[in-house]
Amino acid sequence: MGDDSHSWTAEPGAAERARSVLAVAWSCAVTAQSAREELVGAHTVTDDGRVLLDVPEDSALLATAICAPRGEPSAVLEFADVAPVPVRQRVRARLWLAGWLAPEGGRLSFRATRVVLRQPSAAVVVDLDDFAAARPDPLAAAEARLLTHLADCHADAVERLTRLVGPDSLHGAVRIQPLAVDRHGLTLRIERARAHGDVRLPFHAPADTVAQLTERMHVLLGQASAASCPRALQRQRADRDR
Template sequence: MALHPAGRPAELAHAAGVDATAEVPAAGAPEASPDPNAVTARSALSTSSSLRLGLGDSTVDLIDSHVVLPDGQVVLAIDAMTRTGGLLVAARGRPGAVRLDVTQLVPVAVRSRVRAKVSMRGIVRRFDPASLDSCDGDTLLSLLDLPPVALWAVEPADVRVTRDDSEATTSITAYRAARPDPLAATEAVHLQHLSRHHRDVLDRLATLVDPALTAASTRVVPVAVDTAGVVLRAEALGGYVDVRLAFARPITGSAGLPEGLRTLLAEAAGRRPSRATVDVGRPPAAPCDLPATACGLPIV
């Protein structure tokens, strides 16, 4: 029997154009950071609601059926009485017999949304309830939300991250040591909030982008925000360019985002506005109806 954390038993049986990410560095030397590919892998696996499971020549897409443990193992909830469950039984303990694939997407409506593809090969075993001792509260709650079927743990043996057709292998040590980016789980909310309610902030941030890019663009839209900075995309008819605006110092979570943006806005205050920072035909920004303390973005 494989025990579900809830106490329920289960039987075992780019776009046509440029995608060059330029960076506008902040003053001061950056602090040492984990392997970025390892962070990408952990972020993508932890925040994605789906993944593709490969077992030999068979593949299946799992929806809301996986959780990543603090040590990097991936827990899968799969009914052992299905064909996929039977294949997992046959694959137990075999190195590299299981493959997990996740695609990390830009969480806003733009062209060329694929950021990275993460592929993990590993060894699958029955989930060991002793692993619960090392889990934090959020991970335990996520495990409880899994379907009440057999749980399997995939031990990573090989992790690869592909960006722009360039593949990099991440060491298992780096993968285990990394954690998801502090803003990974809430990034979509922050980007959508910024776009809908804080166009004034966007317009001022756009002045930090090369005026030659914004002058030739049809719109400038935020496509990423993480512990290190915010990424604006200057879209044109023939392609786009992503520009990273680095925070003065890495932030450790959503609570630090307003201060990170304030440092960028202070830098933008001394610059002359570029010629094209307003989206073509965009509707007026909706007023933010959240209290200032809950809005999460500075009012400028």
């Protein structure tokens, strides 16, 4: 469905995806030497990708950073990207940052020396310069609201979009939910009785705002309306109506 003449890609790159996970994750696990803590709503991210952690004064992490015998202690930060819509295996990606902690103005500052993004397809080591220069997907902050609205209020539109999915991918489907959306496209999760798969529907052009996303979705729905209903779904409807 994509056009090779476009200068954009049909899905976000690893660095952009990593920065998006980092930007919207609400919690993270931090391990530094023998200390490990789960932090909730305690991190912010600078433009260059440094992570600033707000920790309690009695935090073992803070004590570790202050008392490290050779200066900055090594640490690992772990983040999970969880689908906002209830689906099987809701964790869409995991992000690991290895690097160094240092006290900074009553907080901990973390500088990554290694970034690893694991998605269902594979784990990727993200280039540090790319990571520092990347920005989160412009729709990342609105994604949860957009997907839950689509799933809860527009199930008919989700079903119509399946007309753009190949019949092999729909074979045995028992439920289809919107899994992810970014500036490049929409991903559907197709669940079967004992398995599942994901199908991506790329936009004809990237969407940098919610208004642009609305237009891109209307284009996809228009394409879907012009397509025939997949036979797999026709059989499901027939079985359901019996």
